[in-house]
Amino acid sequence: xxxxxxxxxxxxxxxxxxxxxxxxxxxxxxxxxxxxxxxxxxxxxxxxxxxxxxxxxxxxxxxxxxxxxxxxxxxxxxxxxxxxxxxxxxxxxxxxxxxxxxxxxxxxxxxx
Amino acid sequence: xxxxxxxxxxxxxxxxxxxxxxxxxxxxxxxxxxxxxxxxxxxxxxxxxxxxxxxxxxxxxxxxxxxxxxxxxxxxxxxxxxxxxxxxxxxxxxxxxxxxxxxxxxxxxx
Numbered sequence: 118x119x120x121x122x123x124x125x126x127x128x129x130x131x132x133x134x135x136x137x138x139x140x141x142x143x144x145x146x147x148x149x150x151x152x153x154x155x156x157x158x159x160x161x162x163x164x165x166x167x168x169x170x171x172x173x174x175x176x177x178x179x180x181x182x183x184x185x186x187x188x189x190x191x192x193x194x195x196x197x198x199x200x201x202x203x204x205x206x207x208x209x210x211x212x213x214x215x216x217x218x219x220x221x222x223x224x225x226x227x228x229x
Numbered sequence: 230x231x232x233x234x235x236x237x238x239x240x241x242x243x244x245x246x247x248x249x250x251x252x253x254x255x256x257x258x259x260x261x262x263x264x265x266x267x268x269x270x271x272x273x274x275x276x277x278x279x280x281x282x283x284x285x286x287x288x289x290x291x292x293x294x295x296x297x298x299x300x301x302x303x304x305x306x307x308x309x310x311x312x313x314x315x316x317x318x319x320x321x322x323x324x325x326x327x328x329x330x331x332x333x334x335x336x337x338x339x
Contacts, residue, residue: 121271150326159331160272160316173326208271217262218327220271 119143121221123209129227130199138194138224142211149192150218151184153205160208166192199228231255233330235317240336241307249302249333251317262327263291263302264316272316276302304335312337 122141130136142149151163162176166186177183181199186192196203204227210218232254241247253261260279264272278284278293278300290303302315314334318327 152329160318160329162326162328165326176326217274217277218272220273222271 121209121211121219123207123221123224125224126222127225127227129229131229132201133198135195135197136199136226138196138207138209138226140192140194140209140211140221142190142192142209143219144190146211146213146219147189148212148214149186150210150212151192151194152208152210154208154223155205163194163207196226199226201228204228231319231321231328233317233319233328235315235330235333237331238334238336240338241304243307243309243337243339245307246303246305247307247335249304249315249317249335251300251302251330253298253300253317253319253330255298255319255321255328257321258295258319259322259325260320261291261293261300262318262320263289263300264318264329266314266316266332268313275315307337309337309339311335 124139149166152160154160164184165173168189169186181197184194206223206225208223210220212218235251262277263275265275266272276291283292288305293300314332316332317330320327
């Protein structure tokens with residue numbers, strides 16, 4: 118597609134439920150990044166993919182968070198047993214090698 | 230460790246010039262980026278500096294001093310639509326993820 122696509126744009130869930138967030142990067146971009154942004158805060162790095170492998174998972178806040186990327190394209194971020202502190206905007210970005218990041222519009226996650 | 234500092238908020242007048250500063254302390258350096266983010270929207274790329282000096286692009290310019298760990302974003306002829314958050318981000322090396330500051334929220338007033 119023309120840009121990075123994320124779905125859903127909004128997700129409301131109950132505490133303890135699992136959620137899946139999807140990112141469809143720009144075609145041909147080898148690198149894919151997940152960040153999250155809480156209200157009034159900066160972007161917090163979660164995980165990064167180069168192709169299908171994840172060289173850097175250091176930002177995942179807990180073992181409830183996991184992500185995968187298949188076919189060097191679509192990525193899914195999964196949050197198990199969601200907690201209220203997981204509420205944030207989850208942003209995905211992609212880039213060609215060593216260049217600027219192109220961001221999607223994000224998924225606004227609200228955990229009640 | 231990594232630390233990127235920028236002012237939390239700034240206010241400037243329409244038509245004026247504003248300079249947003251960013252200082253960083255990182256374990257390596259492979260480029261500094263500025264992004265603009267309007268409320269409720271995704272960040273969009275503004276500028277990239279990897280060598281010392283000034284990069285000019287229309288009304289926006291960005292400056293880098295690697296020895297001082299310092300950058301600024303200069304916005305000229307401010308317009309109301311420039312009201313947004315401006316994010317400074319550093320890449321440590323290679324293709325590693327960008328590390329972002331908390332952003333500077335700029336309000337342009339009439």
